Amino acid sequence: MSKLDAGMVLVTTEKFIRLPEVKLHVTDELLTKLYQFETQLVWRPVSTEAHGGWTFKASDDGKIQVFDLTTGEKRREFASGHLRSIRRMCMWQDALNAATKPKPQLITASGDGTLKVFDFEGKMLRHLKDGHTGKVMCVCVNQDEPYEDTTVVSGGQDMSVRFWSLKQGKQRALCKGHEFIVTGVCFCEGRADIKLVASIDQATVINLWALDSGTLMRTLGFNPVLRDPERKFGKAKPSAAEAAEAEAAAAAAAGGGGKKKKGGGMLGALFS
DSSP: OOSOOTTEEEOTTSOEEEOOOOOOOOOHHHHHHHTOOOSEEEEOOSSTTOOOOEEEEEOTTSEEEEEETTTOOEEEEEEOOOSSOEEEEEEEOOGGGGGGOOOOEEEEEETTSOEEEEOTTSOEEEEEOSSOSSOEEEEEEOSSSOGGGOEEEEEETTSEEEEEETTTOOEEEEEEOOSSOEEEEEEEEOGGGOEEEEEEETTOOEEEEETTTOOEEEEESOOHHHHOTTOTTSOOOOOHHHHHHHHHHHHHHHHTTTOOOSOOHHHHHHHO
16 A cells, blocks of 8 residues: 555555545645744724724734734733743635624633634634544634634644634534644635535545534645654654555555655645
8 A cells, every 4th residue: 555545545544445535625825824823913994994904913922912004013912811832823804794894702722722703802702612622723613604604624742633612612512533643724615616624634635524514525745654654753662564664665666766746845646
């Protein structure tokens, strides 16, 4: 076995399960979204009648600072109440109903295993907890749904992807399929306008989930055991069978004269 077919996923039984056929054009924009690691974001009002904007910065002590985007002046600072540092932030504003001037909301993902939703004055609106069992590494929010249906997606150290209701603060779906820490999540569309969520882990494996159900639709990338036979990302050592399989794959690659396929970088690794 050399690598996973793009339409299959390896499970613990070492059997292949065919996934629904979903096609996605992987663009630089999608990869950029998945690789955003900043704890700083910029908000600009969607209303044409408003001007300026704000810059939000998270500090290691869990505080959030708000700066005027135009002048750079610090306007306020408030404590998030997170027990550990903020790993990632994202902003929701109802672009679908800009005429009603809805109030934007700030979502934070923390190393304490929870997410929080704040208004611009620093008031906590909801606490998204009872989900991840380790650090929350990434978060994103859908800007294309009505507020009542808006989805927040998070990925964590526990290798899970979770869907939440922004309005209710309750978990909608628990998505399991990664074998390494999830480092990035974003919303995207497959062909035929299928609404998807993409997630990426430390082994650069991308999983595509159905937005409406959380069902795993497709996996892009290699078998993590073969990509990383030494389990460099904090997992246990491979079994004897896995080690032998990885060694055989390495020997086969060496027997091919060590020639590399065209297409370097991440895209080359995913689709070579």
